[in-house]
Amino acid sequence: MIIQVVLDWQNNMPLVAETGELFQKFGGGPLGRALNVFAFFTIQSNLIVGATSLLLAVNPNRASTVFSVFRLTGLVAITVTGIVTYVALDGLLVFDTWALTADKLLHVVVPIMAVVGWLAFGPRGLTSPRVVKLAVLFPLAYMLFTAIRGPLSSDWYPYPFADVHELGYLRVFINGLVIGLLFVALAAAAAWLDKRLPAKQGAAPTRVEPAL
Template sequence: MITPPPAAASVPAEAVVPQHRRPVAAVFRALVALAAATGIVIDLSISNSALRVLSYFTIQSNILVAVVFALSAWRAWTARPPLPPLVTGGTLLFICITGLVYHFVLANSSSGFSMTDDAEHVITGWRSVSNQLLHTVTPIGAVLNWLLLTRPGTLRLRHAGLWLLYPLAYFAFALIRGAIMTPGTPARYPYPFLDVDIHGYAGVLGNAVIFGLAFYLLALALVGIDRIRPEIRGPENRISSQAAGPLK
């Protein structure tokens, strides 16, 4: 009696298909992680309150970039499977939110929520360096990594809703933190559109709905683009060599 071979479908793909080192992706991701970490360290070193610095969405999203990109760099260097798309896609969304909100809202004097006219947020010296690293370099680096160094078609529509749990949790954190802090405390509310003293709870809730819808549309856009974007192939992107067998 001949015993049939076990079903191949039950074996994880990464256990069957050999993985190859991707040094270019590893080095690029390590540089993005270093940029995020450098910006965070600068902000912490020039601030008189580490807790205040860590309360900003900008810092939290860049901490996530530093961790996820460092781990992704290690996996690419050691020929291990990539991190789950839910994690990498969420990191991409959050750092894109950081860059877009800063450049189009916080640094835009016509937005109504600009921080550029606030003496407390004057950007000079090392703060200017960290500002560019955290709001410009890391978002651009994350997008380039996604477009050039990752396989398309991995993001799913369900991811978009799950990703929004973090911005929602941050919104609740910002309001609770502001409510328990003494009025007049610097940066009691981390961003102008979350300032209850200025807009009231109804106004802040309205702002949150608008921003939340924008974030969801951005998440859907990332999923849609991921499905139609071409795969950039290079020597290190091949999962097996021509001489390795039928798998190419």
């Protein structure tokens, strides 16, 4: 992620493979371009995964409702990142050198490690129907944030499928609904798996509490 921020600060942007034109308008100055990086679903997903993983490293027995929601949100969001990248964005941009490195880390390495880490180490027992419902608020809030922010930032949108200026609100709403349904399905699947995967041997039983 740091690599990506530096690249955008320097205006070292990827090009669209078909047209050779800049894919996104990243703001007028270095700071604006760097800050726009954090408007990407990918970046936000990586941040949530990184933060929850760090908290678990400090205290593996975390089991609050707030933490459980963010843990599930990060897991599902980073999975959606990998899937959407492969299905909708693969081949759209041409990367090289450091841009290619940043792309693979954010869209391939972290999603795989996050999913494998959760499957192997858990912790188990942090999901519930309430946690699933709360986790689904993240993609809804993201699409709303993107739709509102776009016109306020010179019609800049982080993804083609979220570009209201080009597609219109109805098409973007449908695209968001599809992604939201995918998020719901993955969150429900993760909750189902969580109840059936064995807990790590020797780990203390987890329980959901009201505070972080």
